Amino acid sequence: MPPRGRKRKASAPPRRPPARLDYRSRTDGAWYASRLVLQGGLLRVMFEDYIEEWDEWYNPDAGDLASSQGVAALRARFRVTSPPLDDARCGELRPGQRLCVICATSDGQRLYYDAVLDSVKRAAHGAVDGEERCACRFRVEWTEGPRSGDLEEVGIVDVCCVQNAPVQDPVLSEFLDFVTNSFGNGKGGATASSQATGATLAPGGEGGTAPV
Ligand SMILES: [Zn+2]
Numbered sequence: 001m002p003p004r005g006r007k008r009k010a011s012a013p014p015r016r017p018p019a020r021l022d023y024r025s026r027t028d029g030a031w032y033a034s035r036l037v038l039q040g041g042l043l044r045v046m047f048e049d050y051i052e053e054w055d056e057w058y059n060p061d062a063g064d065l066a067s068s069q070g071v072a073a074l075r076a077r078f079r080v081t082s083p084p085l086d087d088a089r090c091g092e093l094r095p096g097q098r099l100c101v102i103c104a105t106s107d108g109q110r111l112y113y114d115a116v117l118d119s120v121k122r123a124a125h126g127a128v129d130g131e132e133r134c135a136c137r138f139r140v141e142w143t144e145g146p147r148s149g150d151l152e153e154v155g156i157v158d159v160c161c162v163q164n165a166p167v168q169d170p171v172l173s174e175f176l177d178f179v180t181n182s183f184g185n186g187k188g189g190a191t192a193s194s195q196a197t198g199a200t201l202a203p204g205g206e207g208g209t210a211p212v
Pocket residue numbers: 087090091123125134135136
């Protein structure tokens with residue numbers, strides 16, 4: 001998703017490792033475009049277009065990763081990038097659809113949180129330089145974040161579409177495999193990567209087989 005929010009620093013140099021995922025931050029629970037690298041055995045989550053001090057790190061030896069539940073919880077923090085809603089495709093949205101929408105918080109931040117579509121108030125589309133511009137208004141209900149349960153009407157520029165595609169990221173798979181094999185001594189059943197590529201990351205879904 002496009003970078004918007006409090007962590008942005010315009011002067012930060014672009015960092016372009018190969019993969020790109022959306023990641024739910026430990027700090028505020030909001031979703032950010034991120035890239036992953038393994039560094040000294042740690043998983044480093046780098047927020048796209050934000051300075052290094054905001055990076056989040058995961059240590060495979062940390063206690064909260066010492067179970068299949070912990071691994072599943074970390075895996076659920078990642079999903080494929082949620083693209084902005086296309087102006088010409090607003091008519092394809094359906095009530096109940098899961099979206100990721102910019103949320104104006106009480107302290108003045110604009111962060112991405114998930115919401116579901118309640119309804120669409122249609123408006124005639126305009127055009128700018130020959131490109132269609134959606135003027136509809138989208139009524140959404142937040143499902144997470146500081147305004148969970150609230151309804152709000154937003155414009156298309158605030159809306160991204162959550163994808164159901166499974167995460168296939170070699171860095172994440174390698175890290176989760178390492179963690180899983182560490183706490184299970186390799187006896188944990190299916191590997192983390194095989195689970196990651198075989199199912200979506202819906203919370204409450206396949207949580208892996210707990211080692212015995
Ligand atoms: Zn529209």
